[in-house]
Amino acid sequence: MRKWMKMGLAVTLTSLLAACGTAGNNNGATNNGAASEGAETSAPAELVISTWGFSEDFFKEAVYAPFEKEHNVKIVVEIGYNAERLNKIRQGSSDVDVIYLSDYYAQQGIDEKLFDTVDRANIPNIGKLYDIAKAPLGEEYGPAYTVGRLGIAYNPALVKGEVNSWADMWTAFDNNLTLPAITATAGPMIVDAASVVAGSTEFNEDQSFAKQKELDASVVKYYSQTSEYVNMFGQEEIAGGPIMEMYFKDLQAAVPDAKFVAPTEGAYAVMNTINVVKGSNNKKLAEEFINWQLSKEVQEKSAKAKVDSPVNTEVVLTEDEAKGVTYGADVIGKLRKLDMSFVNQHISEWTDRWNREIGG
Amino acid sequence: MNKRFLYLLLLPGLLFLTVFMLIPIMLTIASTFVQDGKLTLEGYLHFFRDGYFNRILLTTLRVSVVTTVLCVLLGYPAAYYISRTGVRKKSFLLALSIFPLLTSPVVRSFSWMIILGKKGLVNTFLVNTGLIDKPLDILYTPAAMMIGLVHLFLPLIIITLLGVMENLDYELVRAARSLGASSFTAFRKITFPLTVPGLIIGGILVFVGSLTAYTTPALLGGKERVISTFLYQNAMTLNDWQAASVIAVIMIVITFVVVGLMNAWANRLNPKG
8 A cells, every 4th residue: 555655656746747847848948939039030029027016007008018019029027026026036937038126126136146237339328318327336237217316205284393404304303204114225325314414424334323223213113115105194194204206296195285305415316227137038129128218208208207207318307397306417416326335235234233223 | 435545635635735835844944954054053043142033022922922812802702692693693793703804914904004093083083082182102003013913813713713612512501500500600611611622723823823924013013023024024125035944934833832832721621622
């Protein structure tokens, strides 16, 4: 009996593994098929894009559809948060060609050699970008396709006086402030802002953490996603806190009197980048897609729809169109930019310290 | 039926669980004892020597225990009442009590935000009736987390208790009453011990569920961290899978210890099981 069962188990396991193997081979065959077909007609069947889920309809209509038509390609979209999507690439089981990530996460991908280098000759639109967006993570990698700014939004009815600077977070709020969690994209910017408010000209970790600790009592919750912020703001659980300008319109929908300020010390540049994933079979097409995302046409449409702030210098917006959008050489020139490579070197240590001393 | 054929029926399920659950769990556990190619307990020692991790662990255990106790206190009388009602009313009440299981934790948590917030139903009522001057801070506290978890897991304990209570032989209670026992004594000596198995299973489900819940603590909890959100931070944002695996194994061990303790307690209360 036992022998019989062992045999049964072995046969089933073998067939299961064989099935897995065949499935894998089949996939390979399909991919190869697509690639060779692509070589013949220069139109691969699929371009897989990994991105966030916001303004999905806009992207489908204004960004993906025209590109699909022009290049006879089907765009498949994979949606998720920065960390989730980057982890999928890390696991090596993803077939993503192009990935949208904030600069903070993109730097991690670069450090871990997950992205392919790009050939800038295939992305001529890079030349039309503001300098800050051309190569935020180095010449070899993808550009920023949008630059937003992190400032402070607040409900004037719930704060003491005006809020004009990062330092005002320490005085104007009373147990009704929210801050980004250290692991959120804007988390390291608060680490830097606290160092600035503490009076250091060079970044000083100890002073920053001491200053952040002072603020902790006033924080209701450290947010990881902007939706949490918007929700707390609408429910008046918070009077405000640091947020990206692009989301301000959602706050205003809930609290019409809400204000957004670029702090006097400088708002932070939040850059979203676009890169080609290593191992992509469609590198050339991926670069063409990046070029399309940087084109005046797409950049202008997304700015007017208030989906993304433009980085293409050719985009011209009226005063009304520029409301809520980080726009113009003047505004962009004043932004503070973090060194993402430095941030990534220290983020584990900062997170651990933050957990223990502040937000844990 | 041929016994061999019966074994064969077991095979697909067994194989599925082995390949997709048992082996991955074993690999996860094994990976926590290896660092830089050497066998070591360093991963665990690091955590247990760390006051910060112990604090998270204690918070999580406190939240799980309070949630379990509240679920038992609220679920037991409810299940008892439902078990004693007529068929039609019973199915209605049962449907009502399992209703929370049919909505997603995200939707449920958002409903609680509306109820518990500073401008929420509870605070508006308390302020308007003059009971308090300033809204209470309920949302984004451990209390909010526990309220959300009780809402989430109460149906589980009601269903498990109901299963046991419906099979209870109430002739025994009647016999005790006829022999002079008060209704409380009859409950204490007969009904309660006989429903202990349901209480244990329900209690384990609630405890383990609260221990591992992620969405509710992440949405309703404030600055205080629980073990599942800590695991998420390590795995997803810090990409430290070694630490995340150690935390996962600690959670598995706690689960087994709790199951063991509760079974031992059940055996003491009801030795004949």
